[in-house]
Amino acid sequence: MSPLQIKKGSSKHSAYDLRDPNAEVIETHTLTVIVDNESGVLARVIGLFSARGYNIDSLTVAEVDHLGHRSRITVVTSGTPQVIVQIKAQLERMVIVHEVHDLTVEGPSVQRELALFKVRGQGEHRIEALRLAEIFRANVVDSTLESFVFEMTGTPEKVDAFAELMRPLGLVEVARTGVAALARGA
Amino acid sequence: MVVEALKDQGVEVVFGYPGGAVLPIYDEIFQQNDIRHILVRHEQGAIHAAEGYARSTGKPGVVLVTSGPGATNVVTGIVDALMDSIPIVVLSGQVPTFMIGSDAFQEGDTVGITRPCTKMNWLVKETDKLAETIHQAFHVATAGRPGPVLVDIPKDVQFATGAYVEKPTVQTGHYAPRVAGDAEMIERMVELIETAEKPVFYTGGGVINSGPAASQLLREWVEATGFPITSTLMGLGAYPASGKSWLGMLGMHGTYQANWAMHDCDVMINIGARFDDRITGRINAFSPGSTRIHVDIDPSSVNKVIRADVPIIGDVAHVLEAALDLWKARGRKVNREAVGRWWAQIEEWKSVDCLAYKPGSSVIRPQHAVARLEALTKGMDRYITTEVGQHQMWAAQYLGFEEPNRWMTSGGLGTMGYGLPASIGVQIAHPDALVINVAGEASWLMNMQEMGTAVQYRAPVKQFILNNERLGMVRQWQELLHGERYSHSWSEALPDFVKLAEAFGCKGIRCDNEADLDDAIREMLAYDGPVIFDCIVEKHENCFPMIPSGNAHNDMILGEVDTQGVIGASGAVLV
Numbered sequence: 157m158s159p160l161q162i163k164k165g166s167s168k169h170s171a172y173d174l175r176d177p178n179a180e181v182i183e184t185h186t187l188t189v190i191v192d193n194e195s196g197v198l199a200r201v202i203g204l205f206s207a208r209g210y211n212i213d214s215l216t217v218a219e220v221d222h223l224g225h226r227s228r229i230t231v232v233t234s235g236t237p238q239v240i241v242q243i244k245a246q247l248e249r250m251v252i253v254h255e256v257h258d259l260t261v262e263g264p265s266v267q268r269e270l271a272l273f274k275v276r277g278q279g280e281h282r283i284e285a286l287r288l289a290e291i292f293r294a295n296v297v298d299s300t301l302e303s304f305v306f307e308m309t310g311t312p313e314k315v316d317a318f319a320e321l322m323r324p325l326g327l328v329e330v331a332r333t334g335v336a337a338l339a340r341g342a
Numbered sequence: 343m344v345v346e347a348l349k350d351q352g353v354e355v356v357f358g359y360p361g362g363a364v365l366p367i368y369d370e371i372f373q374q375n376d377i378r379h380i381l382v383r384h385e386q387g388a389i390h391a392a393e394g395y396a397r398s399t400g401k402p403g404v405v406l407v408t409s410g411p412g413a414t415n416v417v418t419g420i421v422d423a424l425m426d427s428i429p430i431v432v433l434s435g436q437v438p439t440f441m442i443g444s445d446a447f448q449e450g451d452t453v454g455i456t457r458p459c460t461k462m463n464w465l466v467k468e469t470d471k472l473a474e475t476i477h478q479a480f481h482v483a484t485a486g487r488p489g490p491v492l493v494d495i496p497k498d499v500q501f502a503t504g505a506y507v508e509k510p511t512v513q514t515g516h517y518a519p520r521v522a523g524d525a526e527m528i529e530r531m532v533e534l535i536e537t538a539e540k541p542v543f544y545t546g547g548g549v550i551n552s553g554p555a556a557s558q559l560l561r562e563w564v565e566a567t568g569f570p571i572t573s574t575l576m577g578l579g580a581y582p583a584s585g586k587s588w589l590g591m592l593g594m595h596g597t598y599q600a601n602w603a604m605h606d607c608d609v610m611i612n613i614g615a616r617f618d619d620r621i622t623g624r625i626n627a628f629s630p631g632s633t634r635i636h637v638d639i640d641p642s643s644v645n646k647v648i649r650a651d652v653p654i655i656g657d658v659a660h661v662l663e664a665a666l667d668l669w670k671a672r673g674r675k676v677n678r679e680a681v682g683r684w685w686a687q688i689e690e691w692k693s694v695d696c697l698a699y700k701p702g703s704s705v706i707r708p709q710h711a712v713a714r715l716e717a718l719t720k721g722m723d724r725y726i727t728t729e730v731g732q733h734q735m736w737a738a739q740y741l742g743f744e745e746p747n748r749w750m751t752s753g754g755l756g757t758m759g760y761g762l763p764a765s766i767g768v769q770i771a772h773p774d775a776l777v778i779n780v781a782g783e784a785s786w787l788m789n790m791q792e793m794g795t796a797v798q799y800r801a802p803v804k805q806f807i808l809n810n811e812r813l814g815m816v817r818q819w820q821e822l823l824h825g826e827r828y829s830h831s832w833s834e835a836l837p838d839f840v841k842l843a844e845a846f847g848c849k850g851i852r853c854d855n856e857a858d859l860d861d862a863i864r865e866m867l868a869y870d871g872p873v874i875f876d877c878i879v880e881k882h883e884n885c886f887p888m889i890p891s892g893n894a895h896n897d898m899i900l901g902e903v904d905t906q907g908v909i910g911a912s913g914a915v916l917v
């Protein structure tokens with residue numbers, strides 16, 4: 157332990173190693189955040205994600221308790237387990253945040269998203285699109301002679317699958333709301 | 343109403359600068375005598391002064407600025423306060439509500455600009471909400487991990503009369519960070535302390551922020567266990583530098599013994615520190631064999647950088663007290679024999695005498711200047727602020743802090759220009775104390791206009807400038823990792839500091855010879871008023887010990903050695 161043992165210049169590595177020292181699998185989690193419904197609140201939450209380099213895969217927000225003046229933000233995010241825990245802690249310490257739940261770890265939950273698809277086509281493609289829509293329980297909410305708008309509710313995976321099927325049939329536009337989620341049970 | 347709310351909050355001093363959008367508040371200030379307003383020379387000065395005030399008193403610092411440029415000028419200070427967890431309440435004027443969004447004169451999106459750097463901010467659009475919001479702002483700034491908040495007040499809201507609400511006696515807002523630690527975790531902490539063979543206390547600014555009781559409890563813990571203790575830059579003074587268990591500061595410019603102790607310990611007791619990158623060095627080589635206890639009031643600090651084996655979320659004083667009670671009740675056990683061996687090892691590291699410096703010829707060594715300042719002010723009622731650079735590290739290394747709240751330095755953000763205004767804020771809070779800003783000439787110039795404030799308010803702050811005519815810390819890094827290419831790290835065309843002092847109406851002293859140093863320092867201390875002390879020091883001195891970027895704790899440079907290639911390529915891209 158004498159000072160002579162200190163190897164000068166021996167290190168090829170870095171204290172601020174740009175690689176994640178705890179690199180682990182990337183997980184996707186759905187968080188719900190109950191916040192005060194005040195101006196600037198959404199900007200604060202989104203700002204946290206951009207400032208700290210966290211991912212937002214999907215985000216929805218709406219007032220859910222008018223009297224209590226609360227909004228519910230549902231955010232789907234991805235990262236290493238350590239990052240996910242950190243995101244939750246960062247959200248929890250915000251003054252405007254009342255509750256944060258990681259639905260992915262807190263037990264079973266239901267996740268739903270509403271999507272609209274505009275599909276343009278004629279003949280066989282049109283018929284096929286309608287048939288698939290029926291299988292997926294999508295409703296026709298607008299139609300012209302050469303187009304449909306389908307409305308569908310489901311998990312993000314179901315929405316993805318339907319969009320994939322519609323693509324060769326003339327899918328021209330998609331609008332998605334992002335995920336709304338609740339824990340199952342009472 | 344604003345002044346009313348401030349009085350209700352017990353505010354005695356406001357640091358500010360007027361302008362169109364805050365004139366109604368200034369009018370209120372004019373018509374009362376309870377709250378003192380300190381007129382600075384630049385809004386950045388106001389917020390750093392408020393930081394100095396806050397850190398030396400434990401009370402929130404209050405800043406009042408106008409809209410637009412007034413507000414943008416405090417942004418650096420807001421970020422500084424956020425990084426260093428300092429309670430600051432900024433009140434900013436805003437254009438009238440009906441003009442917001444119209445690009446009105448001196449309109450700026452103040453809440454937008456400051457959102458990422460405040461704990462919370464508010465734009466108050468109704469006068470009826472004004473008092474309540476200000477009370478809430480004080481609560482948020484001081485509760486839990488302290489930090490800056492901002493209340494943006496449009497001019498029409500300032501003019502209108504509304505219902506005043508008194509400071510709530512019980513906090514109604516939901517924001518209530520937890521202060522008591524988890525009992526089970528505290529028990530595990532005590533168990534680890536009882537059996538540790540090579541323990542170390544690693545303490546930070548959280549101890550200071552928790553209040554004097556926390557420092558008291560920490561001292562009791564250290565005395566009772568006999569464990570060694572080191573601290574971050576922010577935590578200096580929580581445990582006295584003269585205490586027998588003190589290892590000195592740790593981290594990039596920490597002592598040899600402190601960093602080795604961190605590296606080799608088996609139980610690390612982190613109290614209110616956040617594993618900053620200046621502390622950990624290379625993360626994957628950080629203290630490889632230790633079990634880590636981490637006490638922090640901010641849950642997001644725990645497991646952010648370094649995984650804690652025993653995470654305890656709570657206020658330092660609460661946790662230390664609960665743990666101490668439990669430890670005493672269980673019979674005050676420690677493994678004396680093993681800790682004795684550990685101390686023998688530490689003494690060996692200490693004998694390296696890592697802070698030794700070569701005695702100078704006639705040229706003043708900066709370390710020596712700080713060491714003499716320490717010797718000549720020892721025992722005085724002394725507060726120290728610093729700027730940012732080598733001088734800051736030398737101040738941390740060679741000054742001894744015996745009490746908390748005596749050391750004000752910009753740690754997290756490293757803001758050059760912090761020290762002078764901060765020293766004024768400290769002096770305003772402690773009119774009879776000795777307040778010294780240990781400065782570098784380059785940093786000092788960044789907010790030197792505040793000398794006017796010092797003179798106006800007869801704040802006898804001592805500006806002790808270690809003048810190396812260099813951006814010394816930048817120069818040191820260029821020497822170590824940019825092949826000695828000294829790109830723009832000179833302080834050219836410096837003012838004559840003695841004449842500058844005269845121009846400001848205060849005293850100037852220059853000293854460029856080690857033989858005259860003591861007398862010159864004594865002259866500075868004896869002078870009843872602000873002093874600018876131009877201490878001409880060795881220009882090429884480096885700050886050691888240093889853990890270069892990319893090295894582990896046990897891999898540090900001790901002194902003037904061949905430093906070529908010390909920092910690996912991957913370290914060089916880092917800061």
Ligand SMILES: Cc1ncc(C[n+]2csc(CCOP(=O)(O)OP(=O)(O)O)c2C)c(N)n1
Pocket residue numbers: 729730731732733734756757758759781782783784785786808810812813814815816
């Ligand atoms: C506002 C700001 N700009 C730039 C820096 C980068 N920086 C860190 S130390 C330093 C040099 C400081 O020089 P000086 O105040 O003379 O102190 P010295 O290192 O010479 O003691 C610089 C430019 C900073 N910390 N803050």
Ligand SMILES: [Mg+2]
Pocket residue numbers: 731782783784808809810811812813814
């Ligand atoms: Mg300098």
